[in-house]
Amino acid sequence: MGISIWSQILQYLVTGVSIGSIYGMVAIGFNIIYNATGIINFAQGEFVMLGGMIMVTLTAAFGAPVIVAFFLTVAIVALIGGLFERLAIYPLKNAGVLSLIIVTIGGSIVLKGVAMFVWGKESYALPHFSSEEPIPILGASILPQTLWILGAMLLTVVLLTLFFRFTLIGRAMRACSSNRTAAYLVGIDARQMVCLSFILSAAIGAVAGIIITPIALVDYNRGFLLALKGFSAAVLGGLGNSAGAVIAGFLIGILESLGAGLVSSGYKDAIALIVLLVILFVRPSGILGDKEALKHRSF
Amino acid sequence: MNDLLELTKVTRRFGGLTAVQSVDLRVRQGQIKAVIGPNGAGKTTLFNLISCVLPVSAGLIQFQGNALNRLKAYAAAALGISRTFQTAAIFHNMSILENVMLGRHMRSRRGLFRVAIKTPGARREEKAIREDALQWLHFMGVNDRFDSLPGELPFVIHRKIEIARALATEPKLLLLDEPAAGLDIRETEELAACIQKIRDQGITILIIEHDMSLVMDISDEVCVLNYGAKIAEGAPRDVQRNEEVIEAYLGKEH
Amino acid sequence: MIVFILLFCAFPFLVGVKSYWITVFIFAGIYSLITIGLSLLMGYAGQISLGHAAFFGMGAYTSGLLTTLLNWNPWLALLAALLLTSSAALLIGIPTLRLSGHYLAMATLALGEILVIFFKAEVELTGGPSGFGLIPRLSIFGFVLKRDIEFYFFVWSIVALALVMAMNVIHSRVGRALRSIHGGELAANAMGINTSSYKVQVFVLSAALASLSGSLYAHYVTFVSPTACELKLSVFLVVMVAIGGMHHLWGAIVGTILLTVLPEFLHVFQDFDILAYGLILMIIMIFAPNGLVGALAALIQRLRRRFLAVDSQRRGVI
Numbered sequence: 001m002g003i004s005i006w007s008q009i010l011q012y013l014v015t016g017v018s019i020g021s022i023y024g025m026v027a028i029g030f031n032i033i034y035n036a037t038g039i040i041n042f043a044q045g046e047f048v049m050l051g052g053m054i055m056v057t058l059t060a061a062f063g064a065p066v067i068v069a070f071f072l073t074v075a076i077v078a079l080i081g082g083l084f085e086r087l088a089i090y091p092l093k094n095a096g097v098l099s100l101i102i103v104t105i106g107g108s109i110v111l112k113g114v115a116m117f118v119w120g121k122e123s124y125a126l127p128h129f130s131s132e133e134p135i136p137i138l139g140a141s142i143l144p145q146t147l148w149i150l151g152a153m154l155l156t157v158v159l160l161t162l163f164f165r166f167t168l169i170g171r172a173m174r175a176c177s178s179n180r181t182a183a184y185l186v187g188i189d190a191r192q193m194v195c196l197s198f199i200l201s202a203a204i205g206a207v208a209g210i211i212i213t214p215i216a217l218v219d220y221n222r223g224f225l226l227a228l229k230g231f232s233a234a235v236l237g238g239l240g241n242s243a244g245a246v247i248a249g250f251l252i253g254i255l256e257s258l259g260a261g262l263v264s265s266g267y268k269d270a271i272a273l274i275v276l277l278v279i280l281f282v283r284p285s286g287i288l289g290d291k292e293a294l295k296h297r298s299f
Numbered sequence: 300m301n302d303l304l305e306l307t308k309v310t311r312r313f314g315g316l317t318a319v320q321s322v323d324l325r326v327r328q329g330q331i332k333a334v335i336g337p338n339g340a341g342k343t344t345l346f347n348l349i350s351c352v353l354p355v356s357a358g359l360i361q362f363q364g365n366a367l368n369r370l371k372a373y374a375a376a377a378l379g380i381s382r383t384f385q386t387a388a389i390f391h392n393m394s395i396l397e398n399v400m401l402g403r404h405m406r407s408r409r410g411l412f413r414v415a416i417k418t419p420g421a422r423r424e425e426k427a428i429r430e431d432a433l434q435w436l437h438f439m440g441v442n443d444r445f446d447s448l449p450g451e452l453p454f455v456i457h458r459k460i461e462i463a464r465a466l467a468t469e470p471k472l473l474l475l476d477e478p479a480a481g482l483d484i485r486e487t488e489e490l491a492a493c494i495q496k497i498r499d500q501g502i503t504i505l506i507i508e509h510d511m512s513l514v515m516d517i518s519d520e521v522c523v524l525n526y527g528a529k530i531a532e533g534a535p536r537d538v539q540r541n542e543e544v545i546e547a548y549l550g551k552e553h
Numbered sequence: 554m555i556v557f558i559l560l561f562c563a564f565p566f567l568v569g570v571k572s573y574w575i576t577v578f579i580f581a582g583i584y585s586l587i588t589i590g591l592s593l594l595m596g597y598a599g600q601i602s603l604g605h606a607a608f609f610g611m612g613a614y615t616s617g618l619l620t621t622l623l624n625w626n627p628w629l630a631l632l633a634a635l636l637l638t639s640s641a642a643l644l645i646g647i648p649t650l651r652l653s654g655h656y657l658a659m660a661t662l663a664l665g666e667i668l669v670i671f672f673k674a675e676v677e678l679t680g681g682p683s684g685f686g687l688i689p690r691l692s693i694f695g696f697v698l699k700r701d702i703e704f705y706f707f708v709w710s711i712v713a714l715a716l717v718m719a720m721n722v723i724h725s726r727v728g729r730a731l732r733s734i735h736g737g738e739l740a741a742n743a744m745g746i747n748t749s750s751y752k753v754q755v756f757v758l759s760a761a762l763a764s765l766s767g768s769l770y771a772h773y774v775t776f777v778s779p780t781a782c783e784l785k786l787s788v789f790l791v792v793m794v795a796i797g798g799m800h801h802l803w804g805a806i807v808g809t810i811l812l813t814v815l816p817e818f819l820h821v822f823q824d825f826d827i828l829a830y831g832l833i834l835m836i837i838m839i840f841a842p843n844g845l846v847g848a849l850a851a852l853i854q855r856l857r858r859r860f861l862a863v864d865s866q867r868r869g870v871i
């Protein structure tokens with residue numbers, strides 16, 4: 001046996017971090033919409049799935065270069081997110097939370113159905129962005145795609161932070177989430193901000209879908225489990241707190257890959273969910289958030 | 300005379316804002332006490348603290364000698380504190396009668412299982428609830444349209460239903476938050492008579508009101524809040540002449 | 554109610570006692586048991602659960618396993634399943650119902666998924682993804698419910714019973730307390746109603762009904778597998794309640810029958826029925842947020858009012 005237990009664990013950590021980045025991004029997507037509207041968008045996972053699917057189609061079927069296809073995919077999914085808000089959320093106006101949840105569930109069913117209609121039930125793969133040659137470190141090996149994933153995730157977080165801190169629209173969105181009436185009084189249209197939050201959240205979902213597809217296949221049914229795990233990360237990090245979401249995403253990814261490798265792979269998918277249940281029981285405000293932080297969230 | 304309700308240095312903060320600041324207040328058994336003050340003075344917040352809808356930030360609230368701190372609102376109601384809300388909190392998904400029957404909830408006890416299979420006891424209890432509710436509606440002068448939804452009825456009826464519902468819980472202390480808001484002169488007079496009738500039933504009343512003539516007419520004692528702090532307390536006539544109170548209401552230059 | 558009973562007694566003789574429709578309606582009955590509970594939970598107490606397939610699965614697997622592996626009496630197994638499921642629901646409900654609706658939705662969703670993963674992974678116990686069979690049929694006083702038509706009447710009598718009980722609850726102090734949660738929790742609390750306790754109670758009740766439904770399913774189909782209690786079912790159950798109208802118990806029945814019968818007509822679309830469900834759900838939520846029965850009730854009320862107005866006008870003229 002050439003491989004020591006430590007390098008094996010290191011390998012699991014690497015895998016965990018890359019999948020965890022995706023959970024973190026899905027969690028951020030949840031947070032953006034939650035902060036703007038107070039609802040959990042059950043169609044969040046479908047945005048990720050669509051990102052992967054559209055990217056595959058653009059590159060494989062139309063032969064678009066990766067860069068072009070990337071931005072085009074993000075734009076298309078963002079558009080779908082915006083349309084989703086206009087067609088499903090906007091008409092509900094003063095509906096209660098319950099109706100809003102049900103409508104987003106309906107939306108997720110529709111998006112899934114459309115995806116099955118367009119792409120069928122097969123799984124699709126995407127070539128890696130750069131070489132597929134693993135880079136050895138300390139006995140473990142890292143796929144270059146993992147670095148792409150980490151890079152894309154960090155870039156997304158940085159861009160989002162800048163957006164919410166320094167742009168007018170970003171600040172307006174934050175104002176809306178902390179006090180809607182006051183925001184309205186200074187001339188911010190909360191409804192536009194809600195739409196924007198769906199667009200933004202869909203775009204982030206798309207990015208996550210694109211960067212994960214090279215190492216994990218995509219099919220029409222993939223969104224739901226990703227959404228559930230992403231939600232676990234969002235809750236673990238404190239709902240609404242996106243710095244927490246990133247860290248929680250890593251944690252869950254690592255736990256999952258360690259658990260699958262060292263304990264039992266049959267229960268791999270259950271790990272994130274058990275984490276979710278445990279947190280809801282013992283500390284529903286998350287590890288990083290406390291109740292006050294929920295009110296003073298940044299994005 | 301003994302104190303039914305006693306507040307000691309009660310404070311409530313919302314973030315940086317102190318809505319109620321170190322307020323001491325005593326309400327004696329059987330009196331009608333008014334709480335007045337300009338908009339945003341913290342009157343409603345004070346009611347929310349007494350009825351345990353909100354927890355206090357500091358201080359002590361005692362009801363019949365029991366500390367209320369950390370109690371849930373429904374537990375405070377069980378002790379005998381009932382209230383109405385500034386914006387009449389009527390349930391629009393229930394008929395008028397059902398709204399008042401809800402007030403009897405606390406004084407009845409058949410659980411989920413018994414009501415599901417309608418045991419004779421549950422049937423009897425439901426009948427009693429209905430009769431008690433009807434009685435309180437009559438007491439408040441609502442004599443018909445028991446089965447209509449509140450949405451279809453004039454506002455004054457909403458006020459009456461809400462008070463009837465609060466009375467149906469058999470409170471010892473009744474908190475009324477601006478009960479005359481939105482009523483015309485005749486309706487206000489009717490309300491004043493009602494409030495006195497309630498007191499005659501042995502129920503102590505704490506009332507927030509902007510209508511000064513109503514306050515002067517019915518209350519035994521008045522407490523004035525401004526910016527969360529108590530600035531005056533005493534008999535209505537004395538308070539009316541108090542410099543600080545006049546200043547609070549009219550500004551320095553009056 | 555009487556119309557309902559007559560309709561359901563007449564139905565088998567209209568379509569034929571051996572008709573395939575009897576089977577379809579048995580499933581509608583089995584699912585109706587769950588949606589009645591969900592209607593209480595969603596429409597009256599305003600809480601959403603996306604995990605009722607899990608409680609259904611718990612009922613089905615517990616009944617199935619106890620009767621096949623340990624040769625328990627089916628009725629005893631049914632009771633054990635009921636107890637197990639209710640305890641699980643209580644355990645989940647107490648912490649999550651303190652939080653807002655989303656958490657409950659997600660917690661129940663997670664529970665359901667974990668359970669399905671468990672059923673799939675424990676191959677030795679549960680037969681894994683392919684499930685297990687040879688579950689005995691139910692018998693009443695030694696009379697085995699073998700034919701579909703017998704089971705049809707059995708299931709729908711239980712549904713009728715559950716419906717009557719649910720209606721009793723709604724028109725009682727407990728029902729008013731539940732409705733007050735939906736109307737405004739703050740004021741309800743100030744009236745002395747311990748709303749969190751009632752939320753948990755309804756949640757447990759609805760889980761128990763789902764467990765009962767699962768047990769009946771196991772004894773009818775005589776076979777259970779994880780596909781029977783996947784997330785898809787949870788979502789469909791919520792869709793059924795929402796489409797029928799969650800503020801009416803009848804809405805649950807109407808929605809359930811509709812969504813159980815509809816696939817029989819959507820066979821032409823094969824797998825794409827899911828798209829149809831999603832669209833129907835969204836359209837209903839946007840244009841008739843109170844569901845079909847809610848819309849119908851509103852219509853009747855409006856017609857009646859117009860009729861009364863015309864009536865009083867006429868009297869005025871005279």
Ligand SMILES: Nc1ncnc2c1ncn2[C@@H]1O[C@H](COP(=O)(O)OP(=O)(O)OP(=O)(O)O)[C@@H](O)[C@H]1O
Nearest residue numbers: 313316318336337338339340341342343344345385
């Ligand atoms: N839940 C809350 N969160 C934050 N601030 C609050 C809350 N409730 C009240 N406040 C603030 O506390 C202050 C006192 O409010 P309160 O409603 O008690 O005043 P009030 O005396 O009842 O006024 P009014 O006569 O207008 O009813 C106000 O500045 C209000 O904005």
Ligand SMILES: [Mg+2]
Nearest residue numbers: 342343344385
């Ligand atoms: Mg007030």
